[in-house]
Amino acid sequence: MTVQNIWHGLVIWYLFLAGTGAGVYLLAVGNKMFRKQDALVKMGYIWGPILVALGTILLLLDLGRPFWAFLAVLRPHASMISVGTLILTFFMLNGFFQIYSLLFKKKEPPHALDIIGFILAIGTATYTGLLLGVVEAIPFWNKPILLPILFLVSALSSGIGFLLLVSILNKNSKEETKSNLHRMMKFDIWLILIELALLILLLWLSARGNPAAAASVQILTSGFFALPFWGLLIVTGLLLPLVLETLVRSHKQSILALCSIALLIGGVTLRYSIVVAGVWLPMSK
Amino acid sequence: MARYGMIIDLRRCVGCYACVMACKAENLTPKGVSWNRLIVEEKGEYPKARMTFTPVLCNHCENPPCRDVCPTGATYKRSDGIVAVNQSKCIGCKYCMVACPYQARSIHEKSEGYFSKYGLTPLEQHGYKKHKKGAPSKCVFCYERVEQSKEPACVAACPTRARIFGDVTNPNSEISHLLEKNKTFRFIEELGTKPAVSYILDQAPKTERG
Numbered sequence: 268m269t270v271q272n273i274w275h276g277l278v279i280w281y282l283f284l285a286g287t288g289a290g291v292y293l294l295a296v297g298n299k300m301f302r303k304q305d306a307l308v309k310m311g312y313i314w315g316p317i318l319v320a321l322g323t324i325l326l327l328l329d330l331g332r333p334f335w336a337f338l339a340v341l342r343p344h345a346s347m348i349s350v351g352t353l354i355l356t357f358f359m360l361n362g363f364f365q366i367y368s369l370l371f372k373k374k375e376p377p378h379a380l381d382i383i384g385f386i387l388a389i390g391t392a393t394y395t396g397l398l399l400g401v402v403e404a405i406p407f408w409n410k411p412i413l414l415p416i417l418f419l420v421s422a423l424s425s426g427i428g429f430l431l432l433v434s435i436l437n438k439n440s441k442e443e444t445k446s447n448l449h450r451m452m453k454f455d456i457w458l459i460l461i462e463l464a465l466l467i468l469l470l471w472l473s474a475r476g477n478p479a480a481a482a483s484v485q486i487l488t489s490g491f492f493a494l495p496f497w498g499l500l501i502v503t504g505l506l507l508p509l510v511l512e513t514l515v516r517s518h519k520q521s522i523l524a525l526c527s528i529a530l531l532i533g534g535v536t537l538r539y540s541i542v543v544a545g546v547w548l549p550m551s552k
Numbered sequence: 553m554a555r556y557g558m559i560i561d562l563r564r565c566v567g568c569y570a571c572v573m574a575c576k577a578e579n580l581t582p583k584g585v586s587w588n589r590l591i592v593e594e595k596g597e598y599p600k601a602r603m604t605f606t607p608v609l610c611n612h613c614e615n616p617p618c619r620d621v622c623p624t625g626a627t628y629k630r631s632d633g634i635v636a637v638n639q640s641k642c643i644g645c646k647y648c649m650v651a652c653p654y655q656a657r658s659i660h661e662k663s664e665g666y667f668s669k670y671g672l673t674p675l676e677q678h679g680y681k682k683h684k685k686g687a688p689s690k691c692v693f694c695y696e697r698v699e700q701s702k703e704p705a706c707v708a709a710c711p712t713r714a715r716i717f718g719d720v721t722n723p724n725s726e727i728s729h730l731l732e733k734n735k736t737f738r739f740i741e742e743l744g745t746k747p748a749v750s751y752i753l754d755q756a757p758k759t760e761r762g
Contacts (some may be wrong), residue, residue, distance in 0.1 A: 273649045331644020331659060331686025338624040339643055346643050348623035403743050404617060404653035548653050548740050550591060550608065552753060 271405060271545040277329035280393045281322040285355065286418055287531070288318030289391040290363070290426020294451060296381050296388075306443040307407050307451075310433055312369055312376070315384075316362025318429070319391060323355055345488070347401055351394045358387035394423035406544040407473050407483030413486075414541070417465040421537050424458045427451050428530025435524050452512045452526070459509045460496045465506075466537075483544040496540050504533015537543070555633040555748070556693055559652040559654030559730050560607055562754035564714035565761030567592065574608075580679020580692060583666050585658045587691035603640065604754060609706070610635060610656040610691035611747030618648035618657065618690075625749070626679070626687075633748055634693045642687040642761050649688050653740045654747075659688045660713070693717070 283462020291323035297303045327333045340356075343349040361384045365376040396415030399408040406416065427448075434440045434448055470487070487496040511526045567590060575581070575588040581761040616635050619627045626641035649657045659681045665672040668721055672680065682687060694704035698717075702708070707715040718727035730736075736750040 269655060271650060274644050322750070329646075330648070331661070332642060332684070333644070335624075335641075335643045338641060339645070341624050342622065346621050346623040348621070348647050352623065399619075403588070404651055404740075463698050543610055545650075547655060548743075550606075550654065552606070552737060552751070 268479055268542070269547050270486070272548060274329075276301055276543075277325045277385060280535070281329070282418075282497040282542070283323065283535045284318050284322030284393050285423045286395055286422035286538070287306050287429050287534060288315050288320075288322060289388040290422035290424070291315045291318060291429050292384060292388040293392070293423060294426050294430065296385050299383065300381060300449065304447055306441065306447045307430065310367065310444075312362065312365045314408050314429065314433065315388065316359050317367065319355060320359055321357070321361070323532070339383075347394065347398045351391075351398060354387055354394055356388040358384065358391050361387060365518075370471065380424050380514075380551045392419045394454070396421075399541065399545075402545075405549055406477040406480035406548060408541065408545055410469060413465060413469055413472070417462065418471065418539075420458050420462045420465065421534055424455055424462060424496075424508075425530055425534030427455045427458070428534065431523055431527035432531070435520055436525065448523075449518060455530070456509065456512050459505055459512075462537075463505055477545045477548065479548050482546045486544040486546070487540055490544075492540060492543055494534055499532055500536040500540055503529050504536050508533070553631050553721075554697075555721045556612065556694070556698065556717065557633070557720040557727055557731075557748035557750070558609075558704075559716045559727055559752065561714045561716070561730075561733075561752040562604070562606065563752060564712040565601070565605050565607060565754075566712055568711065570709045571607055571715065572645060574705040575691070578681060578697070579707035580675065581658075581689070582660045582676070582680055583664060583685050584662070585660050585683065585689060587656075587658070587689070590744070598635050599654060606751070607706075608654060608739075610693075610751065611654050611749045612691075612693060613746065613748065613751035614746035615747060617651045617653065617743070617746055621647045621651040623647065630695070632695075632698075634695050636695065637689055638651075639684040639689065640685040642684070644686040644688070648728065652690075653743055657688045657690045658694070661686055675717065686753050692707065715718075 292311045292315030295307040311442050326337055339352040343353055361380055365380055368374060376459055378471040385440040393415035396418030397411060400411035402408050429450055434444055440467045470484050474484045486492050507529045508526050512521060515522055556572055569590060572588050572590060579587060581587055588609045591608055593604050595602055595604050612633055612635050616629060619629060619635060623645060624641045624643055625636050629635050663680060663685050665676040697704060703717050707717045716727050718725040720727055722728060734752045738747045738750050738752055
């Protein structure tokens with residue numbers, strides 16, 4: 268059995284940054300659309316597209332022939348990369364227009380753009396899962412429904428981590444922003460529980476599936492990636508924030524900082540775990 | 553229109569790597585790029601232990617997953633069934649390398665030659681023009697030779713005639729004859745790729761040919 272070594276570092280960080288950017292946007296703009304709270308929306312408008320753009324830069328750096336990247340939109344009917352390129356491009360164009368009207372025209376961007384951006388952000392977060400999910404040659408990845416949902420939930424969770432981090436680093440954060448974020452942390456408890464359930468489902472389905480998928484599970488639970496998987500993903504990325512958000516009442520800066528960093532580490536390690544544990548179907552007779 | 557295919561008779565393969573070297577020489581593939589490789593395995597236990605050699609190359613699938621995931625259409629299927637790559641359309645996203653169940657693709661990442669201390673040899677300088685840096689490539693059944701009615705280089709080089717290449721739609725071709733007479737095996741058929749490369753297993757009964 269061969270572990271895939273084609274996609275690694277840069278692609279993984281791209282998956283993380285695009286997911287987190289989409290998560291930040293979904294949370295902040297969703298907070299405005301569904302709860303009529305404007306406190307976070309500026310952070311979402313600005314950081315959402317910036318994180319996605321940073322991720323896109325990493326994606327471009329990973330390309331063998333980056334100067335030809337514009338050709339990537341040619342086959343949206345067949346290739347997930349074409350679909351993703353279109354979603355990313357429209358999300359960033361929409362986002363940068365919103366930033367422009369917010370910062371330079373000094374007025375609220377049109378409501379219609381919020382809806383378009385919200386849909387494109389869902390697209391961005393789920394497509395990163397679908398990109399891996401449609402690869403039939405790697406059975407551990409080949410979960411075209413489960414993986415996009417897992418990546419979407421994780422994107423929201425690391426989005427909360429990122430928003431927390433920004434509010435901590437910004438000394439002039441308003442009380443209203445903080446109270447909105449504390450509410451988000453309560454919401455995150457559900458996200459983490461769902462993420463844990465989906466992750467267990469992914470491992471369980473894989474362990475009893477194809478031998479290649481079982482080999483992937485083994486890499487994570489007891490193989491070469493076991494230490495980051497248990498230490499950084501399960502304990503630091505999921506259980507620690509879960510404990511901090513459920514049991515710890517205090518909103519001291521240090522606790523919030525710990526929680527935000529842990530969430531972000533969890534987001535990166537989830538993508539690392541899934542990508543590096545990809546094992547091809549065996550070529551055996 | 554012809555549809556090209558290959559049979560590899562594992563009863564005859566002795567693991568000499570002549571096909572691997574012939575492929576390198578014919579296609580001048582850069583360092584790190586291998587269109588034709590051998591899977592070498594140990595099978596069984598002493599005293600019945602043995603080594604097996606399985607040459608693997610692009611399967612020129614009827615439904616190639618590499619083509620389906622390609623965002624630009626750089627990978628395409630010719631009317632004769634050969635799957636080829638137009639490297640000038642390739643962006644190097646490597647999705648095809650991930651999606652190919654046969655791990656048949658490799659990428660030319662660095663333009664260093666086999667003797668990096670001394671730069672590129674004249675042969676490499678000539679050959680590397682055919683291979684764009686940053687673009688994956690794969691076996692193309694030596695279509696330039698096939699178009700001149702020659703066999704692919706690996707087939708011509710095989711000393712035991714373990715490789716047979718030909719048109720599977722022509723009932724009189726040797727490959728059609730062999731496919732009919734022998735029990736053959738294709739890799740990872742469960743994905744519906746319909747590979748054009750078939751194998752006669754090394755434990756298969758001897759036929760008039762073997």
